[in-house]
Amino acid sequence: xxxxxxxxxxxxxxxGSLRLSCAAFGRTFINYAMAWFRQAPGKERECVAAITWxxxxxxYTDSVKGRFAISRGNARNTVYLQMNxxxxxxxxxxxxxxxxxxxxxxxxxxxPDYWGQGTQxxxxx
Numbered sequence: 624x625x626x627x628x629x630x631x632x633x634x635x636x637x638x639g640s641l642r643l644s645c646a647a648f649g650r651t652f653i654n655y656a657m658a659w660f661r662q663a664p665g666k667e668r669e670c671v672a673a674i675t676w677x678x679x680x681x682x683y684t685d686s687v688k689g690r691f692a693i694s695r696g697n698a699r700n701t702v703y704l705q706m707n708x709x710x711x712x713x714x715x716x717x718x719x720x721x722x723x724x725x726x727x728x729x730x731x732x733x734x735p736d737y738w739g740q741g742t743q744x745x746x747x748x
Contacts, residue, residue: 625649625737627719632742635709639746643704645719645739652676655736656722657702658729659693661715661744668718670729672704682729687713709746716741 631643643659658673672693673682681693692705702719720735 627721627737627739629717629719629739629742632717632744634745634747637709637711637746637748639709640705640707641709641744643706643717643719643742643744645702645704647700647721647737651700652721653699654723656725657693657695658720658722658732658735659702659704660718660720661713662718662741663712663715666715668733670732671717673722673726673729673732674702675725680725684729706744709744711746711748713744714746715744717744 626648627645629645635641654676656675658670660668660670662668671684671687672691674693678695690708694703718741719739721737722735726732
């Protein structure tokens with residue numbers, strides 16, 4: 624059974640930091656692009672960051688540029704999202720996703736090969 628398991632969410636004050644982790648089980652994701660999405664109550668799910676299988680290329684949505692950083696573990700079956708300078712508007716459920724191919728438009732990449740179950744991030748003001 625293939626699983627993506629997120630961890631690291633929680634409650635943090637505005638200006639604080641969190642590091643999300645996503646571990647892949649059941650198959651190898653070494654050659655997969657990985658991404659982080661988030662969905663706030665009443666809003667559409669959006670991609671916030673993506674990274675190639677090698678880790679050499681990444682993409683960020685404008686609202687998190689300079690604050691979030693996506694990276695892969697050495698074994699490439701783990702992906703991280705370091706979130707700094709958090710704002711209340713970053714509050715959402717954060718999901719990990721895996722893609723067999725890199726997407727040209729991450730704003731519309733709502734069809735990954737695999738989704739994680741999500742982890743809640745709450746930023747208090």
